[in-house]
Amino acid sequence: MGVFDDLVGQERAVVTLRRAAAAGADMLAGGRGAGMTHAWLFTGPPGSGREEAARAFAAALFCPDQGCGHCDMCHQVAIGSHPDLEIVRPQGLSYGIKDTRQLILRAAGAPTLGRWRIVLFEDADRATEGASNALLKAIEEPPPKTVWLLCSPSPDDMMITIRSRCRLVTLVTPPTAAVAHVLATRENVPPAMAEFAARAAQGHIGRARRLALDEEVRKRRDSVLAIPKSLTGVGACVMAAERLVKTAEEEAAAVTAVLNESEITELRQIYGEGSSGKGLNKGLIRGGAGALKDLEDRQKSRATRTKRDVIDSALLDLVAFYRDVLAVQLGAHVELANEDRRADLDDLARSSTPEDTLRRIDAIMRCRRRLSANVNPQMAVESMTISLRQPWL
Numbered sequence: 001m002g003v004f005d006d007l008v009g010q011e012r013a014v015v016t017l018r019r020a021a022a023a024g025a026d027m028l029a030g031g032r033g034a035g036m037t038h039a040w041l042f043t044g045p046p047g048s049g050r051e052e053a054a055r056a057f058a059a060a061l062f063c064p065d066q067g068c069g070h071c072d073m074c075h076q077v078a079i080g081s082h083p084d085l086e087i088v089r090p091q092g093l094s095y096g097i098k099d100t101r102q103l104i105l106r107a108a109g110a111p112t113l114g115r116w117r118i119v120l121f122e123d124a125d126r127a128t129e130g131a132s133n134a135l136l137k138a139i140e141e142p143p144p145k146t147v148w149l150l151c152s153p154s155p156d157d158m159m160i161t162i163r164s165r166c167r168l169v170t171l172v173t174p175p176t177a178a179v180a181h182v183l184a185t186r187e188n189v190p191p192a193m194a195e196f197a198a199r200a201a202q203g204h205i206g207r208a209r210r211l212a213l214d215e216e217v218r219k220r221r222d223s224v225l226a227i228p229k230s231l232t233g234v235g236a237c238v239m240a241a242e243r244l245v246k247t248a249e250e251e252a253a254a255v256t257a258v259l260n261e262s263e264i265t266e267l268r269q270i271y272g273e274g275s276s277g278k279g280l281n282k283g284l285i286r287g288g289a290g291a292l293k294d295l296e297d298r299q300k301s302r303a304t305r306t307k308r309d310v311i312d313s314a315l316l317d318l319v320a321f322y323r324d325v326l327a328v329q330l331g332a333h334v335e336l337a338n339e340d341r342r343a344d345l346d347d348l349a350r351s352s353t354p355e356d357t358l359r360r361i362d363a364i365m366r367c368r369r370r371l372s373a374n375v376n377p378q379m380a381v382e383s384m385t386i387s388l389r390q391p392w393l
């Protein structure tokens with residue numbers, strides 16, 4: 001099984017990447033390598049598998065058979081231990097110029113194993129303006145064997161000058177049937193559950209997998225989708241908002257706590273803090289305090305981002321719910337994400353107008369924009385739940 005087999009519903013992108021990998025091999029063999037280039041931009045909606053596609057491409061470039069899926073090179077890429085592949089995952093809200101400059105220096109080194117040196121930059125749209133400018137220079141004059149794989153939701157999220165120097169790989173939302181098939185065949189999920197999870201996640205494979213395999217995730221989805229019916233008065237709206245924000249906080253805390261602890265332990269080991277301190281160089285102790293402060297700042301920024309991401313994913317579930325209501329109201333024959341809540345959809349469809357539903361979808365989208373503009377989550381979500389309320393209740 002080759003590395004591209006895991007990319008669900010991305011046939012067009014796979015054709016491009018296979019050709020480029022072949023051209024890359026040709027280039028290494030001294031040929032012209034037409035079709036290979038040093039800067040790539042992978043774009044696509046959340047869950048379409050941007051990072052997976054970039055990773056598969058990296059494996060195909062390293063692999064002597066252009067992505068066989070079972071050699072040492074392919075394996076090292078899969079587990080993230082290939083010495084010539086650096087994966088950058090901005091953990092905070094932005095990725096700064098200092099980190100970018102260091103990254104560019106590392107990327108300029110010669111490959112250890114002789115083929116390529118590849119940087120896979122996830123969420124490259126989080127690079128600050130200064131960082132983007134530094135990145136642009138690196139992409140304009142790449143060392144002969146350095147390859148940049150940038151990932152962002154859409155080309156518009158990147159600076160136009162960077163965009164125009166990258167070859168674009170556009171991923172699409174995979175069809176429900178394809179996602180269900182992957183869950184059933186690769187994860188042994190029973191067909192009915194696979195079908196439900198694929199529909200509910202609307203083509204987002206990672207989310208579909210979590211929904212299918214983790215009961216807690218299904219419970220959280222249930223509590224989010226119970227919100228529309230619960231909004232019977234202002235008090236209920238405030239409470240629903242509080243619950244949503246609190247659940248997000250708890251989930252984010254659970255995700256980040258594990259990471260934080262291991263990072264701090266690692267740092268202490270490097271700087272010897274926790275030992276008696278005797279004989280430790282004073283400069284090193286000072287350096288340790290600075291590094292710990294840096295780490296704490298980064299962790300705080302990551303916690304904020306995780307909480308925001310969790311709320312956003314709940315809001316997307318709500319958007320899907322009201323979009324289903326609208327489809328029912330308009331009698332559109334489309335696949336409903338929330339077929340499992342047909343009774344609730346019908347209820348809301350009957351008791352409101354399509355205009356009401358559109359207004360509600362607007363309110364959710366406004367809340368998403370406000371959250372990404374740093375508005376206090378409780379305030380933003382509360383004003384949304386109040387807009388979602390049935391006016392006559």
Ligand SMILES: [Zn+2]
Pocket residue numbers: 063064065066067068069070071072073074075
């Ligand atoms: Zn291989």
